[in-house]
Amino acid sequence: MTVSVVDARGPAASFPSADAVLARAPGENFTVASALLGRRTARHLRAIYGYARLVDELGDAAPGDRRELLDLLEQEIDEAFAGTPRHQLMRDLAETIRECELPRAPFERLLEANRRDQAQPEYETYEDLLSYCGLSANPVGELVLHVFGAATDERIALSDDVCTALQLIEHWQDVGEDAARGRIYLPAEDRASFGVEREELVAATTSPSLRRLLAFESERAAELLSSGRRLVSSLRGRARIAVAGYVGGGRGALDALAACEYDVLAVRARSSRTRRAWHALLSLRGA
Numbered sequence: 001m002t003v004s005v006v007d008a009r010g011p012a013a014s015f016p017s018a019d020a021v022l023a024r025a026p027g028e029n030f031t032v033a034s035a036l037l038g039r040r041t042a043r044h045l046r047a048i049y050g051y052a053r054l055v056d057e058l059g060d061a062a063p064g065d066r067r068e069l070l071d072l073l074e075q076e077i078d079e080a081f082a083g084t085p086r087h088q089l090m091r092d093l094a095e096t097i098r099e100c101e102l103p104r105a106p107f108e109r110l111l112e113a114n115r116r117d118q119a120q121p122e123y124e125t126y127e128d129l130l131s132y133c134g135l136s137a138n139p140v141g142e143l144v145l146h147v148f149g150a151a152t153d154e155r156i157a158l159s160d161d162v163c164t165a166l167q168l169i170e171h172w173q174d175v176g177e178d179a180a181r182g183r184i185y186l187p188a189e190d191r192a193s194f195g196v197e198r199e200e201l202v203a204a205t206t207s208p209s210l211r212r213l214l215a216f217e218s219e220r221a222a223e224l225l226s227s228g229r230r231l232v233s234s235l236r237g238r239a240r241i242a243v244a245g246y247v248g249g250g251r252g253a254l255d256a257l258a259a260c261e262y263d264v265l266a267v268r269a270r271s272s273r274t275r276r277a278w279h280a281l282l283s284l285r286g287a
Contacts, residue, residue, distance in 0.1 A: 015054065015058065015062075015069070015073075015087055016054065016057050016058075016062070017088070018050065018087070018088040018089045018092070020057075021050055021053045021054050021057060021089060022046065022049075022050055022053070022089075024053055034241065034242065034245055036238070036241050037238045037241060037242055038238065041147065041148075041238055041242075043092075043096070044096040044099070044100055044147045045144065045147060045242070046092070047089070047092040047093045047095070047096040048093070048096065048140065048143050048144065048147070049140075050089040050092060050093065051089060051090070051093050051107065051110070052110055052140050054073070054087075054089050055070070055073065055110050055111060055113075055114050056114065058070055058073060058114065059113075059114025059115075059117050059118065060114075060117070060181070066114075066118055067115065067118055070111055070114055070115055070118075073111065074108075074111055076090045077090075077104070077107050077108070077111075079094075080093050080094040080097055081094075081097060081104060083098065096147070100146055100147050100149075101146070102143055102146050102147075103146065105139075106139030106140070106142050106143050107139070107143075109134070109135045109138075109139045110135065110136065110139050110140070112135050113132065113135035113136035114136075116132060116135065117183065120132075121182050121183045121184065122183070122184045122185075122188060123184075123185060123187050123188070124187060124188045124189060125187050125188075125189050126187045126189070126190065126220070128187065129168075129185060129187055130164060133163070133164040133167045133168065134160070134164070136167060137163040137164055137166060137167035138159070138160040138163045138164060140163060141156070141159035141160065141162060141163040141246075142156050142159060142160075144159075144242065144243075144246075145159055145239075148235070148238065148239035148242070150235055150239050154234070155231060155234055155235075158227045158228070158230055158231035158234070159231060159243075161224045161225070161226075161227035161228075162224070162225060162227055162228045162231060162243075162246065162247060162250070164224055165221045165222070165224035165225035165227075165228075165250055166225075166246065166249070166250050166253075168217065168220070168221040168224070169218070169221050169250055169253045169254060169257070170253075171185040171186075172186075172214050172217055172218055172221070172257060172262075172264065173253065173256075173257065173264055173268075173269050173270070174264075175201055175206075175210075175214070175264050175265065176201065176202060176264065176265045179201035179202045180202060184198070184201060186201070186213065186217065190213060190216070190217065191213065194209050194210075194212055194213040194216070195209045196209050196210050196213050201265075202265075203265055204265065204266065205263060205265055205266045206262060206263040206264055206265045206266065210262075210265075211261060211262040211263065214257065214262040214264065215258075215262055218254055218257050218258070218262070221250075221254065222254055225247065225250045225251065225254070228243070228244075228246075228247030228250070228283060229247075229283065229286060231243055231247075232244045232247060232283050232284065232286070233286055240284065241280075241284070243283075244280045244281075244283035244284045245276070245280045247279070247280070247283045248276050248277065248278070248279035248280030248281070248282070248283050249271075249276045249279075249280075251276075251279035251282075251283075252271030252272070252275040252276040252278075252279050253269070253270070253271050255271055255275060255279075256269040256270055256271040256275075257269045
């Protein structure tokens with residue numbers, strides 16, 4: 001995909017523009033920043049999303065030396081915490097860091113996830129994959145809780161389950177796309193158990209064995225996502241609405257996977273906005 005770029009740090013690094021990065025938001029399984037949350041909160045959530053997407057763009061799609069780009073982005077984090085970043089997304093993030101008093105560690109973990117992607121294209125066990133999600137997904141939920149001033153240890157633990165579930169669901173939706181880039185997130189031990197060969201991940205349609213594996217992995221994600229009930233019920237006000245929206249998005253995506261009978265190589269398994277909203281409402285009601 002061709003994106004417009006801005007010069008983040010001189011000729012050594014061209015980062016995707018803020019507009020190009022944020023344009024990915026409508027394709028997510030959840031609403032990044034609902035209008036129901038108010039302008040200030042929505043701005044902060046977009047800033048966090050923008051950073052997370054920028055890291056992924058540099059780690060997944062950027063031309064050139066991606067490790068170098070991630071190192072340069074780490075310098076931008078330094079400057080964001082100092083209040084002097086250069087990239088527009090990082091300038092937005094600097095305001096959110098200051099106003100919400102965000103910790104630095106979650107930003108570092110998101111970077112580490114993409115550094116791991118450069119060196120580790122596959123995962124042997126489900127536990128290995130969960131460890132990766134602890135870097136690639138869970139930090140976002142922690143930051144969201146900090147935006148709402150609701151980041152207790154118990155809520156962060158529940159949020160970790162929800163964020164890991166959302167990350168797993170996205171991987172199962174994108175099996176073919178990931179495999180085409182040389183990345184396989186379906187654990188090797190699970191592929192062997194279900195008799196799924198590597199070439200099945202890039203076929204035109206999804207084999208029966210791969211569909212069975214995806215149904216199994218989706219059930220695992222659903223079990224993790226069930227922590228969303230307790231997390232939502234522990235929150236109040238806009239925090240409750242936001243997190244219910246994320247949980248609803250995950251449930252809707254699981255519905256979409258089941259509806260296409262896990263044929264993710266031939267069908268784009270994405271849920272409708274109406275379906276996501278319905279599941280969000282159910283989450284708010286404690287269902």
